[in-house]
Amino acid sequence: MSKKSKSFFSHFTIAHKITMMYGGIFSLSLLIISFFVLVNVTVIEQNNIKAEMKKTVENIDDYIKNGGELSQETLEALLENKYIEVNVVDVKNHKVYKNSVGKLPSFVRQIQSQPPHGFLDEERNNRSEELEKKGFKVDIAKEFNMDDKAYFISSRDGKEFVLLEKEINFEESCYLVQAFKMLQKNDYYFRSFGLRLFLIDILGIFLSFLIGRYISRKMLKPVEEIQQTAERISIEDLSQRIDTSGPDDEMKELAETFNSMISRLENSFQKQNQFISDASHELRTPISVIQGYANLINRWGKSDPTVLEESIQSILAETEHMSQLIKKLLFLAKSDQNRIPxxxxxxxxxxxxxxxxxxxxxxxxxxxxxxxxxxxxxxxxxxxxxxxxxxxxxxxxxxxxxxxxxxxxxxxxxxxxxxxxxxxxxxxxxxxxxxxxxxxxxxxxxxxxxxxxxxxxxxxxxxxxxxxxxxxxxxxxxxxxxxxxxxxxxxxxxxxxxxxx
Structure with missing residues (x-):
């Protein structure tokens, strides 16, 4: 990180940094997911179409193998998705059943005579060559079962189709089922989908920063209380404490540590004030005595040896008392600072x-x-x-x-x-x-x-x-x-x- 970026972030409070971090991570995750969805929307659409086509062919296969007699009416009933076009060739009876209207695309097979069993496996490569000769670009899909033959077909005019072919042999009957669907290149759909995704991203980013701001304030509330309490504390008032109610988390431990520190400070200040008060009291007495005897000497001691002697002895006694007191005070002061080895x-x-x-x-x-x-x-x-x-x-x-x-x-x-x-x-x-x-x-x-x-x-x-x-x-x-x-x-x-x- 450069010095400029460090200087830029140093101006933000911790609450703002947490908000930006939370909102940034969530927003980046949302944008990555949105980009992945937008890029793969075509793949998602193709997978949905393939799943629908496969289900349609399986319904027809189950119906025939369960002894059902295929007809145009039953074919219509079997089709759950009416947008999937199906062409079923009854090879034995030379009949064709379909749900499509109009002319069939040229890639759809029309079988007029009975082919040998398994002709789809034998002619797979020939089928691709056949389609390419007709001007189609063919890509064989591998996601289906080996019994199903699926192709992605692109025509010269830019249209794209998904074709699924399956041979169904049951007793003496043989059917060729061909399901196909054109892939729509709907620019309006993609623009609409992209716009909706963009609006969702904007709303998600806004909500992520809003939630991040709420979370940061909630998390840092004890810190704010510590700050406010610290501002109210002075030498004259050390009774302020932080409310420690709430969950047993790190913030509560911080508040309890702060309260403990203030209690120790309050106790130390009380002892210091008491110490100063007592020391002043103890020193005031010998000083007053010395001052009194000094005045006594000044008035009468110069001419009265008895008064002079008494005053000198008293002053010496009080001086010794003060000396012992000061020595002990210095000893205790050093002991409080751990300066005595x-x-x-x-x-x-x-x-x-x-x-x-x-x-x-x-x-x-x-x-x-x-x-x-x-x-x-x-x-x-x-x-x-x-x-x-x-x-x-x-x-x-x-x-x-x-x-x-x-x-x-x-x-x-x-x-x-x-x-x-x-x-x-x-x-x-x-x-x-x-x-x-x-x-x-x-x-x-x-x-x-x-x-x-x-x-x-x-x-x-x-x-x-x-x-x-x-x-x-x-x-x-x-x-x-x-x-x-x-x-x-x-x-x-x-x-x-x-x-x-």
């Missing part, structure tokens, strides 16, 4: 837990009873640095919500194909509503979000991402005033067909 390896979970506990005891000022319960040595396949970060998140939460001399217990064990570590404390605990939302970003069980217990509300969201990125699981059990247990499970071995990260 996960370096999995086989390592001992027991040793990692003991390492975290040792670091916690060194860095923690307040005293806690740390208990490690291990059934056996457990090796897992995961990113050790990430698992350590997850354990630290649980430790920090346990330290925040437990009191002096309370217990923090680590349970290490294997379960099915997972190596597990549970972090349990006997602190404040949570109610059912808090448990269902504890992994949401910026969510904290202390509704007032006061500063008695510091935190950003992002730690457990990060812990959940770490667990899932390492093909693990994380869940929580908690009860008010009794404590909380975080269950963490990671694969013992590398999964089949899994490549190293």
């Amino acid at each position: 996960v370096q999995k390896e086989q390592f001992c979970l027991n040793e990692l837990v003991k390492e975290v506990v040792k670091e916690m005891e060194i860095t923690t000022e307040t005293k806690r009873n740390i208990i490690i319960k291990e059934q056996k040595t457990v090796e897992i396949y995961a990113d050790s640095s990430m698992i350590k970060q997850l354990l630290w998140i649980h430790c920090e939460n346990a330290l925040k919500y437990t009191k002096q001399n309370d217990s923090i217990t680590f349970h290490i064990y294997e379960q099915c194909e997972y190596g597990c570590v549970d972090v349990q404390d006997n602190g404040a605990g949570m109610n059912e509503e808090d448990v269902t939302r504890i992994f949401d970003r910026f969510y904290r069980a202390d509704k007032s979000r006061n500063k008695e217990i510091p935190g950003t509300g992002l730690g457990l969201s990060i812990a959940k991402w770490i667990a899932e990125s390492n093909d693990g699981k994380i869940s929580v059990e908690s009860e008010l005033e009794k404590g909380t247990i975080f269950h963490n499970a990671f694969p013992l071995k590398k999964k089949k067909n899994q490549k190293y990260s």
Whole structure:
């Protein structure tokens, strides 16, 4: 296909292309059939005449062989098609029966004496020569039975005939049946037939494009609905959906896929808006505190060392809080974009837990009873640095919500194909509503979000991402005033067909 034709078709819509394709294929098929019919109409006419002549001769043959006595009246009765001319020669009785009026054509035989049996077979070639000597052009037809002799005869004046001859021998009787008919060259008939065929083709082509247009619109209706729905969708309104009622076809699958995509987008936008709102809220508080203490220093801190020291310590604390918050926000932003590499390896979970506990005891000022319960040595396949970060998140939460001399217990064990570590404390605990939302970003069980217990509300969201990125699981059990247990499970071995990260 040339560039010009490609450029031409590129301006059409899909509906127009389907209409043109459907209408074009149907129209081309119709024109080919019409051309075949028009070219072969003469052949069709000849075949119809031959079939009628053969039936006429067979009727006469059946009548004679069933003992019927042939006469002019019975011959007229046997002829179903009155337009077939028949000449029957009773050789024995020297009689001729015919339905033609006027002089018979010169190619019709007139037998006056009894010929030998089978004279038609013996004189077939002589018959053709005889007709050619009389000025006829002869073509022997081969479609008939061997008992029938048929010829296409053309006279000098352009007239054409079909001649069928048959010898009928029954008992002592012998008949020569000759049926013939002139082929009419009716120019009016052909013109009329061609005109009708042309009009039928025009009507068929028009209907094919009309039906093609209807089919294309019906097929592409879901696509049009998708387009209209997409035009109505905006960031402010992602609630639009496509109607998926109808047959279970590819278009319905397309509509369902589109609806699913919009649902995911809507969910992502809601999470993003909530994330921005919560981040703004969390950052607003330390900024307000820093601004307040800065004003306090500006007013009285220059001359009052106590106010100055208090303000500096508070500003440093809020700055550290903001630094931790921003680090966690950046971590979550990278995790959402899958930009954090996960370096999995086989390592001992027991040793990692003991390492975290040792670091916690060194860095923690307040005293806690740390208990490690291990059934056996457990090796897992995961990113050790990430698992350590997850354990630290649980430790920090346990330290925040437990009191002096309370217990923090680590349970290490294997379960099915997972190596597990549970972090349990006997602190404040949570109610059912808090448990269902504890992994949401910026969510904290202390509704007032006061500063008695510091935190950003992002730690457990990060812990959940770490667990899932390492093909693990994380869940929580908690009860008010009794404590909380975080269950963490990671694969013992590398999964089949899994490549190293």
